[in-house]
Amino acid sequence: MKTQPHNDxxxxxxxxxxxxxxxxxxxxxxxxxxxxxxxxxxxxxxRAIAKMKEISSDTVDIITLTEFLRKNGTLEKAGGLxxxxxxTESVNVTANTAEYARMVKEMSLRRSVLSMSSALSExxxxxxxxxxxxxxxxxxxxxxxxxxxxxxxxxxxxxxxVSSVIDRIMKKMDGxxxxxxxxxxxxxxxxxxxxxxKPQDYIVVAARPSIGKTAFGVSMIRNMLRDTERExxxxxxxxxxxxxxxxxRLLANLSHVNLRNIAQATxxxxxxxxxxxxxxxxxxxxxxxxxxxxxxxxxxxxxARLLKREHDITVIMIDxxxxxxxxxxxxxxxxxxxxxxxxxxxxxxxxxxxxIIVLCQVSRDSEExxxxxxxxxxxxxxxxxxxxxMFLHRKRILSEEEKQRNAKDSEGRATLQVTKVIVAKQRxxxxxxxxxxxxxxxxxxxxxxxxxDFIEPQAPxxxxxxxx
Numbered sequence: 001m002k003t004q005p006h007n008d009x010x011x012x013x014x015x016x017x018x019x020x021x022x023x024x025x026x027x028x029x030x031x032x033x034x035x036x037x038x039x040x041x042x043x044x045x046x047r048a049i050a051k052m053k054e055i056s057s058d059t060v061d062i063i064t065l066t067e068f069l070r071k072n073g074t075l076e077k078a079g080g081l082x083x084x085x086x087x088t089e090s091v092n093v094t095a096n097t098a099e100y101a102r103m104v105k106e107m108s109l110r111r112s113v114l115s116m117s118s119a120l121s122e123x124x125x126x127x128x129x130x131x132x133x134x135x136x137x138x139x140x141x142x143x144x145x146x147x148x149x150x151x152x153x154x155x156x157x158x159x160x161x162v163s164s165v166i167d168r169i170m171k172k173m174d175g176x177x178x179x180x181x182x183x184x185x186x187x188x189x190x191x192x193x194x195x196x197x198k199p200q201d202y203i204v205v206a207a208r209p210s211i212g213k214t215a216f217g218v219s220m221i222r223n224m225l226r227d228t229e230r231e232x233x234x235x236x237x238x239x240x241x242x243x244x245x246x247x248x249r250l251l252a253n254l255s256h257v258n259l260r261n262i263a264q265a266t267x268x269x270x271x272x273x274x275x276x277x278x279x280x281x282x283x284x285x286x287x288x289x290x291x292x293x294x295x296x297x298x299x300x301x302x303x304a305r306l307l308k309r310e311h312d313i314t315v316i317m318i319d320x321x322x323x324x325x326x327x328x329x330x331x332x333x334x335x336x337x338x339x340x341x342x343x344x345x346x347x348x349x350x351x352x353x354x355x356i357i358v359l360c361q362v363s364r365d366s367e368e369x370x371x372x373x374x375x376x377x378x379x380x381x382x383x384x385x386x387x388x389x390m391f392l393h394r395k396r397i398l399s400e401e402e403k404q405r406n407a408k409d410s411e412g413r414a415t416l417q418v419t420k421v422i423v424a425k426q427r428x429x430x431x432x433x434x435x436x437x438x439x440x441x442x443x444x445x446x447x448x449x450x451x452x453d454f455i456e457p458q459a460p461x462x463x464x465x466x467x468x
Contacts, residue, residue, distance in 0.1 A: 005110040006038030010103040015045050016087040017097040022059050024097050025049060031101040036108035041079040045069075045087075048078065062088065116141050132327070136298045139305055140351055182232060182315045182355050185223020186447060188434040192423050193388065197315065197355035202346040204321075204382055206360040206371065207392035212419065212438055212445065213359045216392055217317050218246060219445040220357070222253045224315065225285045233286040235313045237300060239323035243289040247282070252442040254278035259443050286311065297326040297341055301348055308352045316352075318345070320359035321382070339381035346385040362391065369457065373424050389425035394418065394438065395457040407437050407452030416440045418452045 014032075017024040034050065037043035049060050052068055062085055069075040069084075078084065120138045123129040172179070181196030190196050197203055207213045217236075224232040238246050252259040255278035257271045267275070288307055292299070300318075307313045318324070326340045349356040360382060362375040371391040373383045383389060394417050395402075407418050415437025422433045437448040 004038065004114070005107045007103050007107050008039070010100040010107075011037050011039060011042045012087055013100045014097065014104060015042060015049075016089075017100070018046075018049055019061055019065065019084075020088050021097070025053060025060070027097050028101040031098065032105050032108070036104055038107065038111070041077070041083065044074060044078040045084065048072070048074065113142075132298050136301055139302055179230065180314075181230075182224060183227055183230065184220045185227065186220075186421070186434075186436060186445075188450070189390075189421065189423070192426060192429055192432065192434075194429050197357070197388070198428070199353045199355060200350045201355040201387045202349045202385055203355060203357045203388040203390070204360050204376070204386040205357065205390050205392070206362045206376055208362055208364075208371070210396060211392045211394060212443070213361075213392065214241065214319050215249070215438065215443045216421075216436075216445050217319055217357065217359055218249045218443070219253060221287065221317060222250060222444070225282070225287060226254075231286075232315060233288075233311055233313045235288045235290065235304065235307045235311075235316045237295065237303075237316065237318040238289055238291045239293055239295055240319055241291065243291045246289055246291070249443050250282060250287075251275055251278045253444040254281060256442060258441045260441075286313075288313065294323055294325050297324055297344055300324060301344065304348060304352065308354070313354065315355050315357065316349075317357045318359065320361065321345070322361060335380075342382045342385045370420070370422060371424075383425065386425060387427040388423070391422040391424055393420045393422055393457075395455050398455065402455050405453045405455065407435075407448040415446055415448060418448060418454045419445070420454060 014024075014028050018028070029050065032046075034043045034047040037046060045065070048065065048069055052060050052065070066075065066081055066084060069078050075081070116138065120134060123134045124131070179195065180199055181193075182198075183190050183196035184193070205213060205216060207216075221234055221236060224234055236246065248259060248262050251257070252262055255262075255271070255274040257267070257275055257278075261267055261271060262275060288311060290300075290303055304313075304316055307316075321338065321341055324341045326337055326344070328337055328340060345356055345358060360376060362371045370393050373389060374380070375391075376382045376389070398417060403416070407415055417438045417440075418435050419438045420433050421436055423431050425431065435448055435450055435452050435454060436445045437452065438445055
């Protein structure tokens with residue numbers, strides 16, 4: 001068997017530099033972790049130094065390190081006093097500390113690739129293993145390597161967690177850290193979500209058919225794409241509509257031209273110019289539309305990983321969860337199918353470290369009345385998995401008298417109907433509701449003043465059935 005990739009000299013040089021140069025640990029710890037070392041004794045020394053740095057900011061040298069290891073009963077495990085003293089013998093040990101760390105990281109990544117390849121090979125030979133599940137696991141592991149460049153196990157001590165959070169807060173206060181929230185573009189919703197959807201969030205937008213789930217999703221995409229403060233790169237999995245129809249809706253959203261006019265290519269004066277201007281705006285944006293109907297769950301995950309790796313997407317939207325096929329077989333109950341998909345999407349959000357917004361239907365029980373969490377169709381697990389759950393609620397058809405009570409958007413244009421957005425679950429914030437205006441001509445949602453008149457839908461009459 002071939003020796004695993006490693007670099008003895010670089011590993012020793014890193015440890016020697018830390019013992020001789022005060023700021024060397026800060027330089028290398030941003031590149032490697034204890035588990036990146038090939039030799040266990042080197043990893044043990046690095047781990048001990050990291051713990052000493054957590055406890056105190058004092059300089060670490062041969063004497064203090066040896067005493068720390070002796071008190072913890074790990075001196076022999078770390079090679080003993082003679083080995084530790086030998087680490088500082090090279091006169092050039094501090095010259096290229098960062099480069100040595102990158103060498104060790106590269107060797108660590110090579111070992112990880114070999115290990116993963118070996119594990120995949122064993123599963124490929126095992127006929128009892130699901131090959132598609134094996135492929136999915138392999139893609140996930142390889143993506144984590146390529147995105148993070150790290151194979152070191154994360155330290156989950158509360159000390160590390162607190163330090164990380166406080167450091168992040170202080171950098172935000174000093175303006176040194178960009179906000180990685182994804183804003184919806186609806187001011188009140190962004191307040192509910194503390195400035196926008198957060199990385200790893202799993203967000204569900206649900207409503208009955210014809211209320212405007214897709215329109216609300218497309219309107220959020222429109223807002224994300226024109227956010228000048230935080231450039232967003234959006235992936236939209238449109239499982240119900242082709243990319244051409246989604247694009248037409250976005251053009252109608254941006255140009256404020258009737259969607260029917262765009263579809264039929266019949267324009268009033270100035271409208272086509274507005275559409276061209278909207279097209280020019282869209283052309284330069286990073287929106288990637290995947291319009292595969294009834295997509296397989298593993299295929300969706302694979303495409304999402306590819307988009308993350310190649311385009312560094314910042315948010316994913318999926319329309320809608322009921323059209324994703326987890327390939328469980330026809331005999332599996334519908335609620336178990338949806339539960340499997342929901343858990344997988346939540347896991348994907350955490351894996352890619354971006355928010356995933358999923359559109360969902362609600363059951364008929366909520367027809368013409370405000371939906372609640374128990375109305376989420378086919379599965380209670382969606383409620384459990386989701387970080388944020390929103391419902392859209394409004395009356396479907398207005399009388400002429402009711403149309404006169406329509407609200408105006410921020411630019412004075414008439415909206416067809418005031419719609420309630422009900423934030424029914426918010427894992428890290430408040431719940432509540434607010435109003436938006438739905439414009440059926442452009443299939444878009446716009447902000448409205450919150451005093452706008454909401455027309456409460458009437459519950460349908462119950463039909464009687466004779467018992468047979």
